[in-house]
Amino acid sequence: MTGDQATAVTGEHVEVDVEVVGDVHLQARPQVPTRPVQIQSRPPLLFGREAVVRELRGRLTTGWRTVAGESLVVEGPQVGEMSPAGGAGQIGVPRVVVVHGLGGVGKTSVALEYAHRYLPDYQLVWQFPAEEPAVLSAAFGRLAALLGLGEAAQGADPVDQVHAALAARTEPWLVIFDNAPDADVLRPFLPPAGPGHVLVTSRSGNWPREQGMELPVLEPGAAAALVLARAEQEDARAAVEVAGELGALPLALEQAGAFMAETGLAIADYLDLLHRQRAELLAQGQAWGYREQVTTTWQLAFENVERSHRPAIALLRLLACYAHEAVPYHLLLSQLERRSALELFRADQRRRQVYGRAPLSRVRLLRQARRRLAAVLTMQELPRDAVAVNAAIGALRRHSLIGQPVDGAVPVHRLVQAVTMDQLPVRQQRRWREVAAVLLEGLLPDDPARPESWPRYALLLPHIRTALRAFSPGMDKAARYLGASGNHRTARALFMEICEALTATFGQEHPSTLTARHELARWTGELGDAEAARGQYAALLPVRERVQGPEHPDTLAVRHELARWTGELGDPAAARDLFAALVPDRERVLGAAHPDTVAARRQLARWAREAGGLSAGDS
Template identity: 65%
Template sequence: MDVVGDVRLPPRPQVPTRPVQLPPRPPRLLGRDEMVAELRARLAGGRSQPCVVAVHGLGGVGKTSLALEYAHRHLHDYQLVWQLPAADPAVLSAAFARLAALLGLRDTVDAADPVDQVHAALAARTEPWLLIFDNAPEADALRPFLPPAGPGHVLITSRSGSWPREQGLELPVLEPEPAVALVLARSGQDDAAAASAVVAELGALPLALEQAAAFMSETGLALGEYLDLLHDQRAGLLAQGQAWGYEERITTTWQLAFRNLAGTSRQAIALLRVLACYSHEAIPYHLLLSPLEGRTARELFAEDVQRQRAYGRLPGSRVRLVREFRPWMSAVAVLQELPRDPLAINTAVGALRGHSLIGQPVEGTVPVHRLVQAVTLDQLAPHEQQRWRDAAAVLLESVLPDDPTRVAAWPRYALLLPHILAALTPISPGMDKTAQYLGASGDYRTARSLFREICEALTAKLGAEHPSTLTARHELARWTGELGDAVAARRQYTELLPIRMGQLGAEHPITLTIRHELARWTGELGDAVAARRQYAELLPVSERVQGPEHPNTLTIRHELARWTGELGDAAAARDMYADLVPIRERVQGPDHPDTLAARANLAQWTGQAGDPAAARDQYAALLPIRERVQGPEHPSALINRHELARWTGELGEAEAARDQYAALLVVRERVSGPEHPDTLTIRHELARWTGELGDAAAARDQYAALLPLRERVQGRDHPDTLMARANLAQWTGQAGDPAAARDHYAALLPIRERVLGPQHPATLITRHELARWTGELGDAVSARDQYAELLIRREHASGADHPDTLTTRHNLAYWTGQAGDAAAARDQCAALLRVRERVLGPEHPDTLITWHNLAYWTGAAGDGVAAREQYAGLLAVRERVLGPEHPDTLTIRHELARWIGELGDPVAARDAYAALLPLRERVSGPEHPDTLTARANLAYWTGQAGDPVAARDQYAALLPIRERVLGPGHPATRTTRGQLAYWRERA
C-alpha cells in the first residue's frame, strides 16, 4: 500500500505578546502630517483581509521615514509591528525567517522559505498587526510575500509606481516651507535665504536635504559655502550628460563627504568601499573584518590562493597565473587600508555614521543604502573598483566554514548568504561551498541553480572538460537528482562517464564514483534490476583497483545489498548487510558513520524480511551510539529516530509511533526548519500513524495540508510530492469517500507514468490502489480485471516471486471472491500461500495475511468448519510471532469468533466478542474503527443469542459514536443504523 505518514502539529513555543521591529523614529519629521493622516485613513479598512497601501515616489523622497513615522505614532494600535527589507527576495525571505523564529514558527535560520508560516500566523491573530515592506521593487515581485488574510495592515514603500490604483499613494517632495525648516534645524544654522536656495538646488528631496545638513553639521560648513560647492559639483555632473535627478544631487553630497573623510579618516573611507561590495542589508562588518586581526594582508591573500588551488580554479601555466593574479594581488594594498582592531573599526564606523553614510549598527551588522554603495564605487576608476571587489571577496571567503555540510556551519552561511550572492563570482570556492550548504540544508532547488551557474562560468573560463568543470557537473547531477529529477540526473551522469573514462581511464576512482552514481539513479528511476546489475559489475572492478576492503568498495557492497532488497529479496539484503557490518567495524571502526549506516540498513532489511521486533530493537540499540558519536540532533541520529518510530508502529504500537513522530517533528523543525524535506517526511509519517490509530479524517486533513508544502518546496512532480498525493487519496478513501479516493488515484496515475515511467514501482502501486478503490465502490468485477492486468505488469517488471507481485496475486484473489467466486478465491489463496511460505518464510507477516485470507474464502465458499479450524491454527502462530495483543492477532480472534457463531453457537460467539472488546479498547483505543467493529459484532451475536433488547441497546449506544467518528454517511454507520432498526422491531 502506497502509504508513509503525517501529523498533528505540537503546540508552538510561547510567542512575545507584542513583537516589534522598527528602526528609530525619524527626528521631527517635517511637512508630512497630512500624509500620515492620509495613511491612517487609507488603512482604516475592514478586518477580514489586510488593508494594503503602497507609498511610492522618487528615491530619497522620504517614503521610509513616512512609514516609520506612521508606525511609531500608531504603535499602540497594533499587537505586532514589523519592518521587512523588500528590495531583494533572498533578503526578504531571510527577514521572514527571523520573524517566523520570533513568532515561534522556526528556531533556526534556514534556506527554506518561511513566508507561508508567517502568513498563517498572521491570519490566525485576532488583534491588529502592521507589516512594512521597505523599498519593494514592484508589485509582481512582492505579491508572493503579501499576507492574504488577517486583521492587519500592510504598508509598502517603493520607487515603482506600478501599484493598483486602490493601493498606491504617491509621496511628493517636500513643500518649500518644511524643506527649509528641515535644513535649518538639521544644520543648526539660521540663514533662511541660503537654506531656501539649497532646498531649490536639491529639489526639496528629503534624503538629499538630510545628507547635506548632516555634512554641514559635521564639518561646520556654512550654508552659503555648501551652496557654492554644490554649484561647482553640479556643473561637473551636468557636463557628463547626467540629467537633473536623484543620484546627481546625492552624488554631489557624497563627493563632499568623501573629501572631508579623506583628511580625517582614511580607514572609514576604506571601510565604506569594502562595505559597498556586499549586499546592502545587515552587513556583518565585525565578522568580515575579523580575518585581518592578527594576520597580514599578504597572508590572507596567500590563503585565498591556496583555496583557489584546492578548488582547481588556478590556470595551468605560470605565465597565465601571473597575468591573472597581478590585478588581484593589488587587493593586498587595499586590505592594508582597512581598520583591523576593534577600536579602529568602531572609530571608522562612527565617522561613517557621522556623515549618515551608513545605518545604525546592530549586533555587529550595519546597513548601507544601495545608492551609497553605488556612488561609493562610482567614485573609483574601473580597475580600482575591481581591487575593492577582490578585497571584499577575500574577506568573505576567509570567514566561510570549510565544511558546509555540517549543521553547526549553517547559521553562518545563512547570515552571509545575501553577501555571498552579491560579492562572489560563480567560479569562486565560496560559491561552490554555498551551493553545498544549500543542498545539505534542504534547499535542493537553489543548490541546483547555483551549480548550474558554476558549471556555465567554469565552462566559459576553463572549458567544458576541465576537471573543475566536470566536478561541478557531477554536483549539478547530484542535486538535480535530489530535487526529484532522476531522469535528468541519470542522463547527466551518463554524459559525464565517457569524458572521465577518456581523461582518467575506466578504473580511476572518480570514474568508478560516477558509475556508482549512475547505478544509483538508475535504481531510483525504478529499474532495480539494472541498478543491482550495475553494482554487481562495479564491485569486482573496485575490489581489484581499490582493494576488497577499501571504503569505496564497501560502499558498493552496501548499495548492492540495498538493490537486492529493493528487488524483493529482503532476506538476502539482510544477510549481505550482516556480512558487511563486521568488515566495516574492523576496517573503519565501530563508530565510523559508514559502519553505523551499515548497521541501520541491517535493521531496515531485518524488518523488511519479516522481523519488525528485531528491526526495532536494532534501531533502539543504534540510536544512543549515533547520539554519542554524531550528536543527538545530527541528521543521521534523527533518521534513526524516524526508523525507530516506524518499526515501533509496524509492531502494532501505533500510538507509540505517533507520539515518537510528534516529538521528532519538534526537533526537526528546530534543527532543519519547518519546510526542510526531512521535516516534511516526519509530517508525512505522523499523518500516517494518526490514521493507523483510527482517525482517518485527521490523516486525510494532514496530508491535504502537507501536499501544497511539498509542491512548493520540492516541486509538483517530485516523488515525495506524488507520495503525498497518493496518501491523501488513501486516507480520503479510509475516511469514507471511496469515490474521491478512486478519482485521486486516477488523476495521479498519468502523472506517475509521465514522471517515473509506466513500469516504475510507484506507478504500479498507483494502479494497485486504483483497482482497490474501484472495488470498494462496488465494482468488484472491474477491480478483479484491473488486478489481473496489473499482475502481468508486475511479473514482467519484477518477476513472479517479487513481494509486490505476490501482493497483486493476493488482491486478485480477494476481488475474485468479491466478484462472486469464493471457491476460486480460496484456491488462489491456497496456491499463493505455498509461494509466500517458500519465498518469504512461513511466519512472515505477508504469509500470515495470506493464511488469513485463505481461511476467510474457505468459509465464504461454504466450509465454515475448515475456516474455523484455519483461524484457530493461525491464532496460535500470530500469538507466538506478534504477541497476544498485536492488532493483527486481535483480528484473527475477531474472525474466529465470527465462525464460531456462523457454525451455530451464537452464545460462544457473543462471549468471544465480549472478551475481545476490552482488549481492542486498551490496544487501539475506544473509538478506533476496529474497536467499534468489535462492539457491532458483540451487539449482533447478543441478538442472535436470544437477547434482542440488549442488542438494540448496544446498537443504540454505538450509533452516535460511529456518526461522530466516521461520519453519518460512512458505510459502517449506515449498517449500524440498519441493525438498530432491525433489533428495535424484534425487541
C-alpha cells in the same frame, strides 16, 4: 535722520515723542500684528510617510513638563515636555526631535509636510538653513529684524535676541533646522526655552537617542506608487522593479519619475536602461525639492570622509562590494587582527589550488600575481584593530553613509554602494572586489555539509552571491551547503551557474568542470528528476573515464550514481548488475573497508533484493 535738518525720534511702545527741526516731521509708526512664517512649499507628493508624520506629531506633542522657579537657568537645549503656555514663574523646555538618515531619503519633505499640516497650531514657524553656521547666523538676523528686535538691543547677537524672544512668547512656535551637520555645530543655535517645538533634519546619525528619529527608505508599495505618479504611467509591475533597483530611495524615485515624464520613456524601458547604464542614468532627471542628483548628493560626504578619515572611506569601498543586506564587518575585519594582508592572499591562493581553480598557464599566473599584489596593498588601507574599526564606523555614521550597526553588522543602501564604486577607476574597483572576495572566502568553513557550519553560511549567503565569482571555491561551498541543508532547487540552480562559468574559464573537460557537473546531476536527482539525473551521469561517465581513467575515485563515484538512479527509475535488475560490477573495482582501488565501498555493497544488496536476486538474509 542725520544732518543739518535732523529729526530725533524717541519713545516707548506706540507712544512716541517727536522733536521737529525745521519743516521736517515724522509721525509715529503704528505696530503691525505679525505671524512670522518662513517655510518652503509643501511637497506635492509624499507617499508612504503618513505614519512617520503621525509619529513625529506624537513625539513633539505628547506630554508637557514645566520647571518652576524665578532663578532657574536652562543650560542648553533639552528633550522633554514643555508648558504649552509658559505662565508666570515658569519656563517651558522646547521639545526637540531630529529626523536623520541617508541623503535623499526625504527628511526635509517630512519636516515640511509636518509644518504645513500643523501650521494653524503655531504662531511662529521658521525654517533655518543649518548646513553652514555663518548662513545660519545670518538667518537668525533676518528673523530678529522681522520680530522688531534690532532697535531694542543694538549690538546684541541675533541668535541671543531670537532665543530671548522665543522664551518670552506665550503661544506655541515651531523652528526647523534643515540639514544640520551634527549636534556639536547646532547646539549653540537651539532655543533653550520657550513653549515651542524644534525639528531638526540631518544626515548625521550621532544624536542623543531620545532626540533621534531615523527615517528609513519607503516601503515597496509606496515606492512603486511614487514612480507611477511621477512618471504618469500605469505599468505597476515595472514600477515595482524600478523601485527595487533604486532601493526605494525617494530622491532616486523622484529623479527617475521626472526623467520618464520629461522624455516619455516607458518604465520598462527605463528599467532596461538602468541595468545597462546605471551611472549615466542616475545623473539624469531633476527631482522635486532636491538641488542634486543621486550621483552628487553624497559627494560632499565622500570627500569629507576621505579627507578626514582614510580608513573609513576604505571601509566604505569594501562594504560597497557586498550585498546591501547587513554586512558582518566585524567578522570580516577580525581576520586582519590575526594575519597580514599577504598571509590572507596566500591562504586564498592555496584554496584555489586545492579546488583546482588556479590558472594553469604561466602567462595567466604572472598576470594574476601582479593583480593580487596590488590588491594586497589595497587591503592594507583597511582598519585593523577594534578601536580603528569602530572609529571608521563612527565616521561613516556621522554622514549616514551606512545604517545603524547591530551585532557587528551594518546595512548599506544599494545606491550608496553603486555610487561609491562608480566613482573609482575600473582597476581600483577590481582590486576592492578582490579584497572583498578574499576576506569572505576566509570565513567559509571547509565542510559545508556539516550542520555546525550552516549558521555561518546562512549569514554570509547574500554576500557570497554578490561578491564571489561563480567559479570561486566559496561559491562551490555555498551550493553544497544549500543542497545539504535541504534547499535542493537553489543548489541545482547554483551548480548550473558554476558549470557554465567553469566551462567558459577552464574548458569542458577540466576536472573542476567535471566535478561541478557531478554535483549538478546529484541535486537534479535529489530534486526529484531521476530521469534527468541518470542522463547527466550517463553523459559524464565516458568523459571521466577518458580524462581521469576508468579506476579513478571520481569515475567510480559517477558509476555509483548512475547505478543508483537507474534503479530509482524502475529498473532494479540493471541497477543490481551495475553495482555488482562496481563493488570489486572499489574494493581494489579504495579497500574493502572504505566508506564508499561499504556504500556500494549496501546499494547492491538493496537492488538485488528488489530485483529478486537476493534474500533478505543475504543482504
